[in-house]
Amino acid sequence: MNIENLRDYCLLKPGVTETFPFGEDTLVFKVGDKIFLLCGLDNPDRFNVKCDPERAVTLREEYEEVQPGYHMNKTHWNTVFMKGRLSNTQLMEMIDHSYDLILKSLPKNKQL
Numbered sequence: 423m424n425i426e427n428l429r430d431y432c433l434l435k436p437g438v439t440e441t442f443p444f445g446e447d448t449l450v451f452k453v454g455d456k457i458f459l460l461c462g463l464d465n466p467d468r469f470n471v472k473c474d475p476e477r478a479v480t481l482r483e484e485y486e487e488v489q490p491g492y493h494m495n496k497t498h499w500n501t502v503f504m505k506g507r508l509s510n511t512q513l514m515e516m517i518d519h520s521y522d523l524i525l526k527s528l529p530k531n532k533q534l
Contacts, residue, residue, distance in 0.1 A: 423504045423513050425449075425466035431514060432459055435521055454532045458524040459517060460494075468503045470494055471520035481516075488516075 423431075432438055432451040441450045444460075451459040461469040470491050473481065478500050481488040487506040491499025502508070502516055 423510045425461065425463075427510075428459075428461060428469060428504070428513075428517075431517060432521075437525075438521075453521060453524050454528040456524045456527065458520045467505050468492075468501055469517075470499050470501050471516050472498055472523050473500045473516070473519060474523065477519070 429440070429449070433440060435453065437453045439452050441452060442448065443450055447463050449461045449463055450457055457472075459469055459471050470493075475497050478488075478490075478498070481500060482490065485506075485508060487503040487508050489501045489503075490496035492501045494501075500516070502513065504513060
């Protein structure tokens with residue numbers, strides 16, 4: 423997966439917006455005004471996604487490509503490197519998981 427595929431995949435999800443709230447170097451995807459994925463354009467080979475804390479630990483133990491979230495709450499966020507042993511399917515599953523966590527955290531009237 424590359425940055426273009428990542429962007430296209432995120433934008434296919436219902437209610438997703440693409441923003442640059444932290445400056446022109448950080449691409450941010452939100453659902454319901456809450457962030458579910460960030461990607462630094464200066465390092466487009468990785469992205470940050472939200473993750474269930476127990477699942478986050480398991481993924482970090484199993485894959486060196488999954489690290490505690492850089493500049494994020496390390497309990498709830500992972501930095502995922504797109505180059506390595508993770509397949510596109512695994513990367514998409516991590517994106518889906520983050521999106522679903524954020525969607526479920528929204529008030530009922532804002533859930534899609």
